[in-house]
Amino acid sequence: MVDVKGVLDKVDSCARACGRAGEVLLMAVSKTHPYEAVMEAYAQGQRLFGENRVQEIAAKFPPPGQRPDGMTLCLIGHLQRNKVRKVIPLVDRIDSVDSIPLMDAIEHDLASTGRTMDVLFEINSSGEAQKSGFVDEVSLMEAVAHLADCPHIHLAGLMTVGPLGGDVERITSAFRYTRGLFDRLNRMGLGLEVLSMGMSADYEIAIREGSSEVRIGTAIFGMRSYDA
Numbered sequence: 001m002v003d004v005k006g007v008l009d010k011v012d013s014c015a016r017a018c019g020r021a022g023e024v025l026l027m028a029v030s031k032t033h034p035y036e037a038v039m040e041a042y043a044q045g046q047r048l049f050g051e052n053r054v055q056e057i058a059a060k061f062p063p064p065g066q067r068p069d070g071m072t073l074c075l076i077g078h079l080q081r082n083k084v085r086k087v088i089p090l091v092d093r094i095d096s097v098d099s100i101p102l103m104d105a106i107e108h109d110l111a112s113t114g115r116t117m118d119v120l121f122e123i124n125s126s127g128e129a130q131k132s133g134f135v136d137e138v139s140l141m142e143a144v145a146h147l148a149d150c151p152h153i154h155l156a157g158l159m160t161v162g163p164l165g166g167d168v169e170r171i172t173s174a175f176r177y178t179r180g181l182f183d184r185l186n187r188m189g190l191g192l193e194v195l196s197m198g199m200s201a202d203y204e205i206a207i208r209e210g211s212s213e214v215r216i217g218t219a220i221f222g223m224r225s226y227d228a
Helices: 004-017 035-043 054-060 081-090 100-113 137-149 168-187 203-208
Strands: 025-029 048-051 072-075 093-097 117-123 153-160 194-196 213-216
Touching: 004 025, 004 203, 004 213, 048 054, 054 072, 054 081, 081 100, 093 100, 093 153, 100 117, 100 137, 100 153, 117 137, 117 168, 137 153, 137 168, 153 168, 168 194, 168 203, 194 213, 203 213
Parallel strands: 025 048, 025 213, 048 072, 072 093, 093 117, 117 153, 153 194
Antiparallel strands: none
16 A cells, blocks of 8 residues: 555654754655556655656656646666667656766757756765766766756756665765765855655665655555566
8 A cells, every 4th residue: 555644754753853844855766566556646645756767657657748737757767878868758857867978968868859957966875886876076076067068957966875784874974975965066056955865774864864855665655566
């Protein structure tokens, strides 16, 4: 059973305990779950949704003009450059921009339509080889500088995935590192608003470390079907 209210209550309770009441948004991640489950979450008041794969977005969701009012859809999984053209018409935001070549591909296709799109830069805050994202501050700053050549891309914030394994100290360190980068960019005048950190297993740590948006799937929709 889809449970938006129960998760929202927990997120809000954690935010209040940190003195951050009303500061944390919930993104519902419906990976492998059907559109009927998405619509059940929508009926419970959820409006912000995330998906990991371009193919699943294209197969699951109606075209943007046919979606319910207020539904916002973000790509949160790794994006290959050869799929940029397919995904841009389907989403409101790309949360997993992790290289300058990917920025160039997105800019090229946005420019052809005249559209501007919000993106998040993904940070590999744990240093794990299997994860995507900018691996250090130098590469991140190079990408920030490259925004001058990408007028159709609007950097709205940063995103990271916590380290695997559930070690609280490592998770806290990764989120704190990403928050530090976020704050530095804002001191440079970028005006970032979105700090997307935390999933079902670690969102409480993320909220304590300053996350403005948590990405929850299993706790809302139940266990995923990896046969989907």
